[in-house]
Amino acid sequence: MPRSRSAPTIHDVAAAAEVSVSTVSRVLNAKEDVAAATFARVQGVIEALGYESSMAARGMRSSSTQVIGLIMPDMDHSYGIEVIKAASRVITGTAYDLVAMTCGSKHHAERGRWQQQRVRRLNGTITDGVIVVVPDVASFDTDYPLVAIDRMVAGATYASVSSDNQGGALAVMAYLLGLGHTRIGYVDGLEFLESAAHRRAGYLAALEAAGLPVDPSLIQPGDFKRSAGRVAMRHFAALADPPTAIFACNDDMALGVMEEAQLLGIKVPEALSVVGYDNVPEAANARPALTSVDQGIEPMVQMAIELLLELISGRERGGDSARMQEQIKMPSRLVVRDSCMTPAPRPDRQMPSRKATAKPVAAQPATAQQATAKSIKKGGEAPLHA
Amino acid sequence: MPRSRSAPTIHDVAAAAEVSVSTVSRVLNAKEDVAAATFARVQGVIEALGYESSMAARGMRSSSTQVIGLIMPDMDHSYGIEVIKAASRVITGTAYDLVAMTCGSKHHAERGRWQQQRVRRLNGTITDGVIVVVPDVASFDTDYPLVAIDRMVAGATYASVSSDNQGGALAVMAYLLGLGHTRIGYVDGLEFLESAAHRRAGYLAALEAAGLPVDPSLIQPGDFKRSAGRVAMRHFAALADPPTAIFACNDDMALGVMEEAQLLGIKVPEALSVVGYDNVPEAANARPALTSVDQGIEPMVQMAIELLLELISGRERGGDSARMQEQIKMPSRLVVRDSCMTPAPRPDRQMPSRKATAKPVAAQPATAQQATAKSIKKGGEAPLHA
């Protein structure tokens, strides 16, 4: 056997099996019209040679590669990693393979260009469709199967699935209000991200629904970093009428809030309740364990992949799928841990309509209802979109 | 403009720019022999159309894709994730792109086949070379650029870079012996993995070099899981002459040892010193903070990528690179934290040659020499290879 050091091609297989390349191709693709004996012989040669068809050539000719791409800004952030892990798990159950690619976490401004470039690069050549994580652009100029995960910008022309940020925020607020808090501070996120905007909208909507006033001094800006939580905490502590609970737009900031509170001698949860968002692993390890909102990355990714596969098969069947621009919202889940409790009664301030519910005995962390409060607010998505 | 919904090809660009496809190709590849005016015009059309060359077609024709692949068993394990992150960072500085692929964390037995399959699939089609993480097979039947990371099986025929496990173990032992420990327990790893074998070899070599006997009861089996550390600890505690220090083959098991020691009322580090391996994030967060060995994944990955790029360019320049089978060992670094100290003097046992060095005053954690003990044992790699 002429041991060619470079990978064998379909021609090598054909020659060794003494058939034409067409027949080998038919065997590879499990087509009809090939005799059982021939089929077995060719398959044997394939095994023997360790032949594997070139996905580049195959993809070029048949525009079906059985590979889906995952494009993300970077792989340093834990969120992206979670997505990869979930996608890796989900894809195992399908006939597809997964390739992950970063699009260089360049400056925010030019990231859109990079995403476009990556999408185009994969498009129609080595993948049958792509999932883009946290896209920065409103539209990709292609009709090839694509679904975005999280943080669609308003008016996106592509399919996307993201978590119900507003619903999650509403769940947090319902929980906090239910505990008896009426002064709830909010640490905001970067305003140009839809996720942050929706969470904030949930915070405001919940206040309004509860008939509580919106106090601007209770809303502090943030950038998702831990340090922002710390400065926000310092600000809140300096207030004449400080909040009894703080809802931070993400866990990192909530952790920052807790750190700074400890430094200031404010005990969590006794003197201050804190809630985060994202349910990162550190949330469970914090002291006290941080109550947070779990976005359920895995079901989100699963949904995205299912939708993508449907788009792909729909495209193969001809006409454009009706779901090409579908925007799916996944429910979030409030994970109650130890960082919240009923607010301590404040002697200097009279509670108009409440009786003395806050007996000292009630002063224990509210860990009873473990991770139950589902926040499936079905119709709660309109207010933000104009 | 005929707004073709599918991605534009080089022919579309050529037609729009009124040149031949050859000229467009020359522009794309920044070749000479094209007039400045033409160059600019073509480039303008490329921009306008948003054209991106198909990496499948390009790769097929020119066998240079500017992409390197990363093949790993799964993306669920933190080790793999660290490798991805590091690779993502390192690749940013080069002209290459990175695609990551899992090879399905199937059963160990058939994983080798999967790795082979993935390598062949990528080979020569969409990547210029691949990095395989933790390969299970001794050789890949190809000569295309490939470097393995970590845990080469003995007699590998491909290039690989892994951490100096034996050196790391020697550093641990030097540290422990230096503190005055003479009875040092060892919790082993899965024996079929080279990493575990080398660490064990380091343990044994250090004992021999120090003139200490090898006590089989001080060597307990393990499987890298936390539970294994716990049962090992129980075993050690039941010994008539228990060890004063325990070196576990990885951090998870060391953490298990510490947990169980606490349950047994054995204080760490006062009554028992513990050292782990891998320096996982939890090691720093443990109480007491766990002394461990940092494998330095990032420099390892960096080295792997550098080597791979050299193999690629060497291949392009013709002859096979001399480094095609290079086996690189990266130095490990002992990270000293709070889990070790000088052994307490034992009244019932006389120390033959030592004077009373263990004054009560010396009973404080040895945190002074922070992360310095480099374990660059240059010549210490032969003993394991036959």
Added chain:
DNA sequence: TATACTACCGGCAACGTTACCGGTAATGAT
């Protein structure tokens, strides 16, 4: 003015694969 050189560009073939069409042999029907 004739020749040689250079700058620039187009045509052709090939990479490895699959879709499509057509051809041969064997089988069944008349």
Added chain:
DNA sequence: ATCATTACCGGTAACGTTGCCGGTAGTATA
């Protein structure tokens, strides 16, 4: 015995790209 049908298989043309060769025009040299 002739014809139609079927089962099987081979040849050819693409897919989008780049490498190579050759060709034309313009400029410098004799």
